[in-house]
Amino acid sequence: MAMAGRIRSSLPLLSRMMAAADSMSGQRCALRRALLCPTFSKAEVSRNYSTDLAKKVDKVKVPLVLYGGSGNYASALYLAAVKANALDKVESEFVDLVAASARSSTFSQFMKDLTVPAGLRVKAISAICDEAKFSEVTKNFLVLLAENGRLRYLDDIIKKFRELTMAHRGEVKAIVTTVIPLPPEEEKELKETLQDVIGKGKKVILEQKIDPSILGGLVVEFDMKIFDMSIVTRAKQMERFLREPITDLF
Structure with missing residues (x-):
């Protein structure tokens, strides 16, 4: 059994x-x-x-x-x-x-x-x-x-x-959050990119999470770092930019 x-x-x-x-x-x-x-x-x-x-x-x-x-x-x-x-x-x-x-x-x-x-x-x-x-x-x-x-x-x-x-095994867990599951080719490309960033001697273990609230793009977390490339975050950044007063350069 x-x-x-x-x-x-x-x-x-x-x-x-x-x-x-x-x-x-x-x-x-x-x-x-x-x-x-x-x-x-x-x-x-x-x-x-x-x-x-x-x-x-x-x-x-x-x-x-x-x-x-x-x-x-x-x-x-x-x-x-x-x-x-x-x-x-x-x-x-x-x-x-x-x-x-x-x-x-x-x-x-x-x-x-x-x-x-x-x-x-x-x-x-x-x-x-x-x-x-x-x-x-x-x-x-x-x-x-x-x-x-x-x-x-x-x-x-x-x-x-x-x-x-x-x-112990030299593995680094990377969590990628997207709106829909990544296609296999994009997952492979992301994993290879992260592997280049982390360097030799360690192996990237990719874990996918689905979160519709990010609207699009992706969020990557690994090794105490967060790379937020989601649409919702970029939209908020743009909103803050639009609300800031324009500096008179002339």
């Missing part, structure tokens, strides 16, 4: 486990909720996951410096995956998991619901990982998130994790 199929087949486990959680007394649930969402600092992330690896991976460094809680988790996951020589596999597993969860309202609810006891979260996540035959790195990381009430941040964490994997 394909990985995505194994993930989907394991999601019904959540319904049964969540139903069992609803039978707990209100007093017990209140006590659980008070303990589920502790403040989790950068130091605590290191203690719980990456510090144990630090002695083994002291020569491994993240290709980008990420900030915030999600960035810390993503960096720890990257270090663990590199040490296990399983970066591509871990990335693929998380991509499949995020896609599967997006199609399951039950799983999405489970990820966000802090009233679900930590023990039940861990049990459910472990069952899903076993059913999907996830790697130990992926399973351990998901269990860590479950234990610390951070499953609701999984999408953002994996988004940052993929920034690290792309940087």
